[in-house]
Amino acid sequence: MKKYSLAALALLAVLVCDAPAATLAGRVVGVSDGDSVTVLTAENRQFKIRLSGIDAPEKKQPFGAFAKQTLARQLFGQPVMIQWSKTDRYGRILGKVEVDGVDANLEQVREGSAWVYMQYLRELPIEDRNLYLEAERHAKAERRGLWRDEQPEPPWQWRRDKRSHSHPRG
Numbered sequence: 001m002k003k004y005s006l007a008a009l010a011l012l013a014v015l016v017c018d019a020p021a022a023t024l025a026g027r028v029v030g031v032s033d034g035d036s037v038t039v040l041t042a043e044n045r046q047f048k049i050r051l052s053g054i055d056a057p058e059k060k061q062p063f064g065a066f067a068k069q070t071l072a073r074q075l076f077g078q079p080v081m082i083q084w085s086k087t088d089r090y091g092r093i094l095g096k097v098e099v100d101g102v103d104a105n106l107e108q109v110r111e112g113s114a115w116v117y118m119q120y121l122r123e124l125p126i127e128d129r130n131l132y133l134e135a136e137r138h139a140k141a142e143r144r145g146l147w148r149d150e151q152p153e154p155p156w157q158w159r160r161d162k163r164s165h166s167h168p169r170g
Contacts, residue, residue: 024049024082024093028075033059034067034113035105037075037097039082048092049082051105053124053132055155056114062153063146067113070145074104096128103128109135112145115154 024047030038032048034056039047056067075097084095097104108114109132116132124132139147146152153161 021083021085021095024084024095025079026082027079028077031068031072031076033064034071034108036092037071039080048090049084049097050088050090050092050094051097051108051114052084052094053096053117053120053128054105054108054114055117056108057146057152058155058158061155061158062149063113066145067108070111070113071104071108074102074107075099080104103131106131106135110139110144112139112143112147115146117156119156 024039024041026039026041026047028037029040029046032038035051035054037049037051039049041047051071056071057064059065059068078099081098082093082095083098084093086094088094105114106128109116116136121129121132139145
């Protein structure tokens with residue numbers, strides 16, 4: 001009996017992981033930083049959205065304000081469609097945000113306002129992976145946005161460094 005329960009659980013896990021993305025429509029009413037927005041739906045519900053597949057500089061990092069500005073210019077006040085399939089540990093929806101059919105996540109990478117988030121790259125559809133990686137290569141080659149810096153520090157490294165400095169070992 002235990003063997004069948006484990007097999008059923010494994011099948012359920014596969015089905016859940018391969019679940020098609022849900023969609024959410026709304027208007028962007030807030031831009032927190034270069035990869036996070038707040039969306040208000042027609043039903044007057046607010047959702048925090050984290051743009052999937054990218055990682056923008058943190059507010060206190062070089063180019064943090066730039067990343068927030070480029071995202072706000074694209075999305076603030078605009079009607080958007082979010083394709084998503086999961087939430088993060090903070091309860092934010094992780095998704096691809098589109099405005100007029102344009103992928104805002106990809107645009108952030110093109111502008112040099114975000115990195116492709118390699119740690120989560122495999123969670124993106126293969127065609128998005130390739131588009132994002134190509135956009136990052138072009139932004140870097142053309143020294144757009146954060147790529148004007150000789151060695152920009154990725155936000156995941158910056159966060160790790162901040163954590164290790166705030167908890168000194170001794």
